[in-house]
Amino acid sequence: MKITVSRATLYPGSLALLLAGTLLVPATGAHASAPPDAPPAPAPAPAPASDPALVAPGVPASSGDSDEVPPLDAQSLTNGIDRTFYDLPDPIPATPGTLIRHRPIDAKLITENISVPAQAELVMYSSTSSSGAPTVVTGTVFTPWTAYSGAGERPLVSLAPGTQGLGPDCAPSRQFVRGTEYEAFQVTALLLAGYSVVVTDYEGMGTALDATYLARVSQGNAVLDAARAAPQTGLPSISATSPVMLYGYSQGGGASASAAELAASYAPELPIIGGYAGGVPADLRAVAGYVQDKPAGTMLLFALTSIGDLAGISADNYLNAAGREARAWAANNCVSPTSSRYGATPLRSLTTTGESVTELIERVPEYSRVIDEQAIGRGTPGFPMLIGQSPTDDIIPAAQSADLVRQWCSRGASVTSVQAPAVGHGVAAATLVPDALWFLHRLVKNKPAASTCG
Secondary structure (H helix, E strand, C coil): CCCCCCHHHHHHHHHHHHHHHHHHCCCCCCCCCCCCCCCCCCCCCCCECCCHHHCCCCCCCCCCHHHECCCCCCCCEECCEEHHHHCCCCCCCCCCCCEEEEEEECCEECEEEEECCEEEEEEEEEEECCCCCEEEEEEEEEEECCCCCCCCCCCEEEEECCCCECCHHHCHHHHHHHCCCCHHHHHHHHHHCCCEEEEECCCCCCCCCCCCCCCHHHHHHHHHHHHHHHHHHCCCCCCCCCCEEEEEECHHHHHHHHHHHHHHHHCCCCCEEEEEEECCCCCHHHHHHHHCCCHHHHHHHHHHHHHHHHHCCCHHHHECHHHHHHHHHHCCCEHHHHHHHHCCCCHHHHECCCCCHHHHHHHCHHHHHHHHHCCCCCCCCCCCEEEEECCCCCCCCHHHHHHHHHHHHHCCCCEEEEECCCCCHHHHHHHCHHHHHHHHHHHHCCCCCCCCCC
């Protein structure tokens, strides 16, 4: 039976998937969601990156031990996670988007008993840091088991995840293995729409590199380089000419929007046809002031570490003993435990002077400069973008999202704005998914939604 894609089918279908979606993905075995004639995904197995199948075309293999995927052992493989995979290569490839190593995984949908309906591979690829230096990023590539039924090549969605935390095990690629990654619902919705998906971990997530939470350039580059690296895995129906679309909400909305601004100069060869950015933290000053006295202000503990790293200063210089303890905790944990532990703690009580985070930003020139450098809205996307926002978002102020739209429109970008119902940040993420899927569907059909600029 063929189901016609329309708003009428997307809204109930995608909301049902997001809000009660595990029921839609049967799990009678490790790969129960594969069609009967599909070959099972191979189990993770050690393989040298110097194998031609594991090295990007044109990249010479090194004979160094660090260039090989080490064998699994009890210490490196915990809860299905191969921790040695995240070891940094030496040297780091100078060409961004180079696939360094990859390995099949059995990705899970929220619970360890339900597999995401796709072939999945863990990847490590090269990218470019905020300073312009070569760096590495890990991520996960998914492609549906079923053949693509649309016209042309199967599209590839580069998905930028929302806030995860800074601990190594918070990386989405690690959480997909355990069945704890909330972006698995969005990934599954995109897979069921027929698209392949690549999800970046961002620079520093999972590896020993510094955290880059909310770092505009690094995050945008990571999203674009993920789309460059995905075709090199050899997974079916992902090629260098596959139409590419961007997708992200919250932190991911910022990364998707940043990638849209950077694409023309950083990755002009990528065949990007458009994208979605929801709940975009375009103005970090505004976001910090809006959220610092709320339980969600614990996310600023992550930002103090990552923005401090970008500024070349230590946040601990401005925090008291309790503040240093809280920052260190956040630097090694994910969102939920950090929120549970410090959600009721006033951030003012953690600074040496009793000042707020925004007051600290204004007082310290290095922080102020770096915050300004993360502003999104100064570039111009060269393809259609959908911006989604709730008017009553309790984390991302709607006014700064509207300002982003005005800035893009003023420079001639094609921007479609959609407003979520008057709900909070988390619920808006789910309610905006049908609009995002419909927007992407029209892009694929070469019938992009009309710009709402003006």
